[in-house]
Amino acid sequence: MSNRPDVERGLALPRKTPLAQGLWFVAIVWSIAAAFLALEFAWPELLRWSIGAGWLPEEIAMPTQERMPAALVCRQADVDAEQAATVDLEDPLAMRQVRYASWMLGQQFGFAAALANAGFADAQTAPLREDLQRWAAMLHLPTPAAPRSVHVLNQLNDFGDHLEADPQCVAARLTRRYGPRYGYLYKFGAVVGYAVPARAQNIGGSFALQIQLYGRKAGIPQELWLPMTLDSLADLPGADPREKVAGVVARLSEHIATSE
Amino acid sequence: MTNQVPGLLSFYFWNAVLLTVVISLVLLAWYRRRVAQGMRRMSRMQAEGSIVDGRTVVAEDPAIGPIDAVADGQSATDMAADERRLRTRLVVVYAAGGAAAAAVSTTLYLVALGDPLYPVRTFALWYIFCWPIVPTLAALLAVPQRRALLGFAAYVLVGALIVGTWTALLRFALGSVDADAVRNVQSYFVLLFLHAWLPFLIILVTGNRRLRSVSPFVLAGLLVFSFSNLVTQNALVAAFDYRMFRDSFTSFDARSMRTLWFMLAALPVGYLCWRGLSWLSRRFECKAFSDTQLLVDSWWLIVAFQQSVDFANNFGWGGLAGLLAFVAYRGIVGVGLRSWRNADRGRGNGRLLLLRVFGFQRRSERLFDIIAQRWRLRGGVKLIAGADLAMRTIDPADFIAFVGGRMQQSFVRSVRDLAGRLDEARDPDGRFRIVKFLCYDDTWRPTLGALLRRSDLVLMDLRGFSAANSGCEFELRQLAVNGLLSRTIFVVDAATDTALLEATVYDQAGEASAVPLHLERLTARSPAGLDRIFQRLCTLAADPPASGRSRPQASIEPPLLPAAP
Numbered sequence: 001m002s003n004r005p006d007v008e009r010g011l012a013l014p015r016k017t018p019l020a021q022g023l024w025f026v027a028i029v030w031s032i033a034a035a036f037l038a039l040e041f042a043w044p045e046l047l048r049w050s051i052g053a054g055w056l057p058e059e060i061a062m063p064t065q066e067r068m069p070a071a072l073v074c075r076q077a078d079v080d081a082e083q084a085a086t087v088d089l090e091d092p093l094a095m096r097q098v099r100y101a102s103w104m105l106g107q108q109f110g111f112a113a114a115l116a117n118a119g120f121a122d123a124q125t126a127p128l129r130e131d132l133q134r135w136a137a138m139l140h141l142p143t144p145a146a147p148r149s150v151h152v153l154n155q156l157n158d159f160g161d162h163l164e165a166d167p168q169c170v171a172a173r174l175t176r177r178y179g180p181r182y183g184y185l186y187k188f189g190a191v192v193g194y195a196v197p198a199r200a201q202n203i204g205g206s207f208a209l210q211i212q213l214y215g216r217k218a219g220i221p222q223e224l225w226l227p228m229t230l231d232s233l234a235d236l237p238g239a240d241p242r243e244k245v246a247g248v249v250a251r252l253s254e255h256i257a258t259s260e
Numbered sequence: 261m262t263n264q265v266p267g268l269l270s271f272y273f274w275n276a277v278l279l280t281v282v283i284s285l286v287l288l289a290w291y292r293r294r295v296a297q298g299m300r301r302m303s304r305m306q307a308e309g310s311i312v313d314g315r316t317v318v319a320e321d322p323a324i325g326p327i328d329a330v331a332d333g334q335s336a337t338d339m340a341a342d343e344r345r346l347r348t349r350l351v352v353v354y355a356a357g358g359a360a361a362a363a364v365s366t367t368l369y370l371v372a373l374g375d376p377l378y379p380v381r382t383f384a385l386w387y388i389f390c391w392p393i394v395p396t397l398a399a400l401l402a403v404p405q406r407r408a409l410l411g412f413a414a415y416v417l418v419g420a421l422i423v424g425t426w427t428a429l430l431r432f433a434l435g436s437v438d439a440d441a442v443r444n445v446q447s448y449f450v451l452l453f454l455h456a457w458l459p460f461l462i463i464l465v466t467g468n469r470r471l472r473s474v475s476p477f478v479l480a481g482l483l484v485f486s487f488s489n490l491v492t493q494n495a496l497v498a499a500f501d502y503r504m505f506r507d508s509f510t511s512f513d514a515r516s517m518r519t520l521w522f523m524l525a526a527l528p529v530g531y532l533c534w535r536g537l538s539w540l541s542r543r544f545e546c547k548a549f550s551d552t553q554l555l556v557d558s559w560w561l562i563v564a565f566q567q568s569v570d571f572a573n574n575f576g577w578g579g580l581a582g583l584l585a586f587v588a589y590r591g592i593v594g595v596g597l598r599s600w601r602n603a604d605r606g607r608g609n610g611r612l613l614l615l616r617v618f619g620f621q622r623r624s625e626r627l628f629d630i631i632a633q634r635w636r637l638r639g640g641v642k643l644i645a646g647a648d649l650a651m652r653t654i655d656p657a658d659f660i661a662f663v664g665g666r667m668q669q670s671f672v673r674s675v676r677d678l679a680g681r682l683d684e685a686r687d688p689d690g691r692f693r694i695v696k697f698l699c700y701d702d703t704w705r706p707t708l709g710a711l712l713r714r715s716d717l718v719l720m721d722l723r724g725f726s727a728a729n730s731g732c733e734f735e736l737r738q739l740a741v742n743g744l745l746s747r748t749i750f751v752v753d754a755a756t757d758t759a760l761l762e763a764t765v766y767d768q769a770g771e772a773s774a775v776p777l778h779l780e781r782l783t784a785r786s787p788a789g790l791d792r793i794f795q796r797l798c799t800l801a802a803d804p805p806a807s808g809r810s811r812p813q814a815s816i817e818p819p820l821l822p823a824a825p
Contacts, residue, residue, distance in 0.1 A: 025530070025534075029526050032283070033530075036279065039279070041515070067573075152500050152501050
């Protein structure tokens with residue numbers, strides 16, 4: 001047996017056989033890889049935590065129109081050239097209808113897009129699309145069309161970007177005609193609608209940041225939208241996730257339909 | 261849809277930089293520990309009882325060289341002129357390389373702006389992109405950090421002065437009413453800050469003397485690793501477009517799947533990194549570049565990458581064209597150094613051996629930083645490695661040997677080991693290398709004997725020397741035996757037992773051949789004192805012994821070294 005001193009092994013320890021050498025290599029490589037993964041997961045968590053604690057604005061982690069191709073972004077000049085409003089802004093009933101329609105338009109749009117991305121056939125989502133057209137027509141807006149994603153795994157991000165880019169100027173028109181709250185209400189409805197199928201399957205957390213930002217800017221009370229940003233719906237009333245998430249959406253709809 | 265390229269590039273790049281600092285610190289601490297362990301052990305050869313008894317291998321082996329190996333003397337003027345020439349060469353070549361890189365970055369920036377060319381703005385941009393030239397030259401010329409920072413401040417102020425004066429001239433001499441000197445100077449400062457603050461901070465950290473020996477090397481490996489992570493992530497995204505792939509991974513959540521995928525992909529990527537680093541190490545060993553060149557190259561890469569991230573805001577992935585600045589810099593430097601060759605006058609009388617009382621890390625590092633690093637333009641520096649200087653002297657070849665579990669190759673165990681390490685040639689940048697000898701407890705004495713025979717000057721740090729330092733006593737006797745007392749500067753302080761020092765050397769040399777010792781008193785933190793020692797070394801180097809060095813009178817402990825296995 002060799003009495004070679006320990007130091008001759010350098011950094012390595014059990015390096016007598018090719019198998020041991022291979023294991024040593026794997027250990028080093030995976031240690032470094034684990035460090036990279038830890039950073040990769042830690043930074044977004046840190047960002048989320050900082051935003052949640054109010055140390056950073058939500059916008060810092062949101063897509064912005066400035067970073068998108070100009071052809072895919074709503075042209076504000078076109079919107080500004082249009083007629084300002086189609087209803088009497090002083091009429092509370094009319095404005096409540098507009099508010100509810102904005103929310104429903106967004107929610108139906110998000111829900112339909114999520115189902116389409118999940119692989120539902122056109123025939124299965126046809127009733128949803130008809131509803132969507134009805135809400136759009138009621139608001140004198142084009143029917144929102146979902147983005148086409150190049151990669152399946154990017155569908156969620158692409159939808160978020162699409163909403164912010166607003167290529168059909170749906171949110172921009174609502175903002176122009178009725179005020180910023182209405183544009184945000186449409187976007188809020190869209191992200192909530194998109195998140196619903198996943199939440200019903202007990203998969204949490206999608207669009208948490210957008211729900212928080214749009215909900216706040218649309219004037220929705222925090223206790224109503226907060227459950228949609230949590231990882232789990234366990235504390236909510238309801239027999240199963242489907243029932244729980246349906247309850248959240250119903251409470252949101254009721255608030256929007258009845259509040260001033 | 262969103263242009264995520266700047267964010268992605270930044271994210272993966274800065275993760276690599278952050279991990280470089282952490283991994284470098286861990287590796288250096290580990291390496292230092294291993295060196296300390298090795299110094300306390302016996303060599304394998306002795307353990308197996310294979311010493312060639314009675315053979316004075318070191319002294320006579322042709323691979324090590326003759327005993328009287330003192331070179332023909334160069335005059336003080338020659339040495340100083342040589343050093344000046346080398347410094348000028350480095351300044352000109354690296355400044356030209358930096359200027360070329362800045363020209364590329366300026367061009368890309370102006371293309372991104374899409375505005376017409378304005379002379380003041382173009383110059384200001386170019387000047388701003390030239391800023392890394394200052395830390396580059398400071399590292400290459402071994403300028404102390406405080407002086408380098410002052411130099412950087414001067415560079416910034418000169419730029420502001422030029423921009424302000426030029427703008428004022430345009431306004432008052434040529435009547436350009438749009439020219440506003442104050443606003444232009446303000447814009448200059450803002451732009452410089454925006455472009456330079458982050459890479460400057462990284463350069464400050466990676467240029468830290470403790471980290472700089474391994475940080476460029478670690479950064480190179482981690483950059484490959486980090487961006488491979490980005491590539492594998494994109495590959496995963498593409499793979500999920502296929503139902504067959506999706507269906508195979510339905511039981512994993514997104515994070516687990518990502519982790520599994522990355523860990524699997526890390527193995528071939530890690531192997532590629534290892535091969536790449538081994539290649540770099542071989543290139544270093546065959547003197548394709550020096551350690552300092554590697555360091556400053558890594559800085560330019562960091563700067564070029566940071567600019568690429570900025571350009572990616574306008575050009576998407578095309579922003580990576582910012583890396584062309586690095587290509588331009590490296591190309592110009594390579595061509596410049598090759599075409600402006602050193603008028604090599606050989607190694608001269610500049611071979612310096614550094615000896616010291618072990619165990620005083622901070623002050624040994626300081627002496628090493630101020631004197632040994634500066635000395636490299638005049639001659640090679642050799643030293644017997646110890647834990648105190650381990651973090652300063654590790655080089656890319658040591659790094660690869662250490663991580664690869666072949667650290668025994670770095671320790672001196674045989675004549676062949678020793679001969680292979682006696683590196684006395686210049687690097688492409690004209691600097692000599694600092695060659696350290698990692699020794700086992702039973703090989704440092706013979707190694708010392710061999711090194712004394714290949715040294716023209718000795719700097720011995722005897723601060724704190726006392727009867728407890730038996731190793732130093734041995735070294736002192738060897739200095740006397742090898743007739744090097746007149747070529748040695750002894751650094752002492754109040755704690756040095758000078759009576760013991762004199763008794764040891766004169767006892768060995770004999771009263772008849774006694775020469776006055778060059779003693780230099782040094783307080784704890786004395787830049788002026790270190791500077792004085794450096795100047796005294798220069799004087800001593802330019803004043804060769806009248807008739808060569810005398811042969812050893814007697815060998816008190818014959819310098820035995822086992823033959824190569």
